[in-house]
C-alpha cells in the first residue's frame with residue numbers, strides 16, 4: 001500500500017467514528033464479535049470504518065440497505081482480517097445485498113458438446129475479481145451458517161488464484177502442514193457424510209476443498225472450541241493464517 005492510501009486511511013479514521021448505539025445494534029446477537037477483547041474490538045471498529053469508506057454497498061430487488069446492515073456485514077467481514085489488514089480485500093469494491101436467496105443462471109458444456117443450463121439458488125457468492133453478493137435474510141436470520149464470513153473467506157482463498165482451500169500462506173507457514181491438515185479434515189468429513197454420520201459442519205462443505213475452507217472458517221470464528229476439539233491440526237493452521245486464536249476469547 002502506497003503512502004497516499006496510507007494518508008487517506010489516516011484521514012478517514014480522523015474524521016469518522018461509529019456511533020456506539022449503532023455498533024451495539026449491528027453486532028447484537030453476534031457473540032463472536034461481542035466476545036472480542038476490548039483492544040480487538042477497537043481495532044475491528046477502525047477496520048470497519050475503513051471498510052465502509054472503501055467498499056460500496058448496493059441493494060438489489062428494492063431492498064433498502066441501512067447503516068445497521070452495512071455495519072453488521074462490515075464487522076463480520078473484517079473479523080477474519082483483523083490481524084491481516086484491509087489490503088487482503090483489495091482489488092474489488094462491490095457488496096450487493098438481496099433481500100433473500102437469489103437465483104443465478106449456470107451453464108456448462110458437457111463432453112459431448114451439449115450445453116446444460118440450470119438455475120442455482122444462492123445465499124451468497126464471491127465473484128472472482130468482482131463483488132460479493134449476499135442474501136440479507138441468510139446473513140441476518142440463518143443461525144446454521146455465516147454467509148458473510150463464508151464469502152469473504154472465499155475472497156482470501158482467491159488471492160492465490162483459483163479457490164482451492166489454500167489462501168496465500170504467511171512466511172514461516174508450512175504449505176505441506178496446511179494441505180495435510182486441510183485434506184485430512186476434508187476427507188474425514190466427506191467419509192462421515194457418505195456413511196450418514198452426523199457431520200456437525202454444513203454438508204455443503206463436502207462440495208470442494210475451497211468450500212470446506214470457507215465453512216471451517218465460519219466455524220473457526222463462530223464455534224472455535226468445538227472446531228479445535230474436532231479438527232485440532234486444522235485449527236492450528238487457521239490460527240497461524242488468521243493470526244487469531246478465537247477459542248481464547250470464549
Ligand SMILES: [Zn+2]
Pocket residue numbers: 150154211214
Ligand atoms: Zn462457498
